[in-house]
Amino acid sequence: MDRKNHPRGTRNSRRERNNHIFSKKIAFVSILSILLIFICGGVYATYAMQHKQDKLNEVEDERQYKQKEVTLLEKIRKSQKLEDLESSEVEKTDGNVQTLIYEPVATDVVPQFQAIKTELTTLIETSKKNSFKEVPIKIVGHMKINKISDQVVGYLPAIDTYTWEQEKGDWSEKTELGKNTVFVNQKTKQPLTLQDIFSNEANMLAVQQVVQQQLLDENSDGNTIIDDVLNLPNLSLDKTAFTYYPDKIKLGLPDNSTGKNEITLSYKDIAGYVNPEFVDFSSIKDALPEPLDPNKKYISLTFDDGPNPETTPRLLDILKEKGVKATFFMLGQNVVKHEALVKRVAEEGHEVASHSYSHPQLTGVDAQRVKDEVQNTDKAIYHAIGKIPTDFRPPYGAVNKDVAAIIRKPIIQWSVDSQDWQSHNAQAIIKRIDDTAYNDTIVLMHDIHPETVDSVSTVIDHLRSDGYEILPSKELLGRKAKPLHMYYGSKDERPVQ
Template sequence: MERNNHPRGTRNSRREKKKRVFSKKLAFASILTISIILICGGVYATYAMQHKPKEASELEDNSDFEQKEAALLTKIRDSQKQEELESTEQEKTEGNIQTLTYEPAASDSIPQLEAIKTELATLMTATEKDSSKKTAIKLVGHIKMLKINDQVIGYQPVVDTYTWDYNDEDWSEKTEMGKNTAFVNQKTKQPLTLQDIFMSEANILAVQQVIEQTLLSESSDGNAIIDSILNMPEISLDGTAFTYYSDKISLGLPENPTGKTEITLPYKDIAGYINPEFVDPTAIQGALPEPLDPNKKYISLTFDDGPNPETTPRLLDILKEKGVKATFFMLGQNVVKHEALVKRVAEEGHEVASHSYSHPQLTSVDAQRVKDEVQKTDKAIYHAIGKLPTDFRPPYGAVNKEVAKIIGKPIIQWSVDSQDWQSHNAQAIIKRIDETAYNDTIVLMHDIHPETVDAVAAVIDCLRNEGYEILPSKELLGKKAKPLHMYYGSKDERPVQ
């Protein structure tokens, strides 16, 4: 084995040499790093000095700021002068924030002015609190007039915030609208009411039907809550909270199983029950069918007391073959027994309506019995087709105002009686309708009689030969029949007495 014969002194010399080289490199790296830091720091300092936000005190000597401030104030004041709502200005300045508040000069023109002013003041205070104290700010509070149409004017609190941007050297703008708008009936100069919009108890009852169906449709299990929905207290013209919009309305709801405290209905969904003068016309455009052609003849075929598993299917086959849609006023007790048949009636485009549950004369029973007859049928039909019936035909046509109020649906009577219930003869039925039919009328028949079904094809042919177009009763009445009213045809509407 060879030995390492290098003396120890030589190894130490090499080690010292390496240390000196490393020290030089470390010193050079340190100097380089410090130099880079100094250079970057200098660049940043120069940039920061050039872009340093000016304090408000520095703006006093900034002629460009002063010119743009003057131009902004001129723009704000000119804009207010051009508003239809004449106003007076109140100005105050605290620190960097200048506040301009505009209040209507004619305070008596806005009955809710104090409430609007309170909301405007609250909005101004909140905006000022959230604003920066280190820059120039203009807060402009005013009440904006919104002209919905000739009958409705709205007044809404608005706050415009103008903030001076030091980098762009100009004003940025942000607008915040108040949550509440006060609407005024231009006829009465009073706050807008549900009476203005819906006009009558009959119309608000019709809206109640829409609310019930909407709540059921939005529920995951309508059948589980239908009793509570049908027994929910009615909304009223004078006791219901509401929020008005030009294209819809939000109505406060009584306690109900859905937990909803209000419901919003587009006007197009309730177009037949509102005063069009108080809504945006575009909101209900096309919502109702075109009026019937005055140069044409119309008639409606209606069938009572079904459905009947022996006769109703055959009737549906005939109607389908002839391309006719009719209205079926069904008994709840028969609906429960023949749900599939009820579903077929609806699926084939016919109207499913109510004729009570067991066919009593409703004017001769107590109020609770009337309510039960109506609600049990509503539930049966809803269970069958997922929709509540909207129209009602009282057995024997017997109804008075008290009964009509409990029913809460349009009362569809008839003007042409086929007397099929009396004759039980197909030819007699055909002859009777042919001799008594006239324009815009409703024909009464019963789909539980075989002879009626035997006569229907010929009845349809005779009516068409005489120039009639056959419509379901809802379409004949323009989809705007309302509770507390009876309908014998499209031109024969009578309040229930």
């Protein structure tokens, strides 16, 4: 009986085990389902929270952007209202790019306005083309005002490009300026002219001397172009093309054979000939010597007709011993024979100037002879020291308007004549200067006479004991003597008639 019942018991046990296993599976699946529900719920909740935070961040970013945009536009418009030039706003929006253009209300106050506007339009279009249009961009086009002095204002096109930087949460800024500035005379409301800058033709001729020297200095061998340089046609106030800068000027040159059609000069190199009201004063303030002290007495010693190999070296020794600088008005025919002596004069700090080539009375010869006398001396001195003489003393002091126009140099006359050419006596020379010297005068002497050289040491001692400070003529005249004018002292300047 036990054997017969055993199979049934076995079947029951299996059923129980299967039921138990099934129950465990059900429990496991239930737990797993619950876990999955919790996980999915957690993920969903996290996603929902993150999504909500992203939405909040987007809202905050948008709020911050709007706030910064409003602030930027207020800043731009306030800045434009503060400009001296009243302007009106033209706004355009193309996708993410907003353009604000500011134009003068009265366009006639800005000379060459259309040219500035055209360049401004080009700048704006180039900025649009080169900008990344997926982010907000604001382009502000306007005229930048550059005040050089009370008399000069410059107008140039400018654009400010503002790009929204999402990571920084703010605008980045870049400014671009146009290439062309219109500089305006505030009195006339017209573009600057050379007349404004240099005032007169005499100053323009003085500038031409600087141009000529610079052309020679920039050439590897100035002697190859010296004739072309000396024959450079005159620069003129009304026909010379130029480009103005606050601290320099670019001048177009007349047709010439030097290979140069323009040249740039720093105002500090022509400081004595520019109108300081029309340049950046900082560019010239240290270029001119200090004005002469009104409480002191000044005098200049000048020597004509040399150099002479017998007398000039002895004179140079005396001047060196006394610590005096003088001006030597040399004859070209003597320069070519004694170049080493000319070089010594220059190296020892004296001024080398021109006294013509062969000492004719220039008012009694034809124009070509005057030109030859001047240019041949210029070439001789340049060959000796590498510099063209800037000052000229006409033989016998004879000059008129036509001759001065050919010479194209300041005419340095004299106000005290030592009469050494007449007396040939050292004591007479000393007495003559003692009796006739006065403040702010130029003394005429000749370094070709032994008696003159004999007198110089005592002349210097007497002048100093009388309170004089001895200067070369260029220093006495403040380094601003100009062609077509003649000078007897720093306060005695006369147009050549």
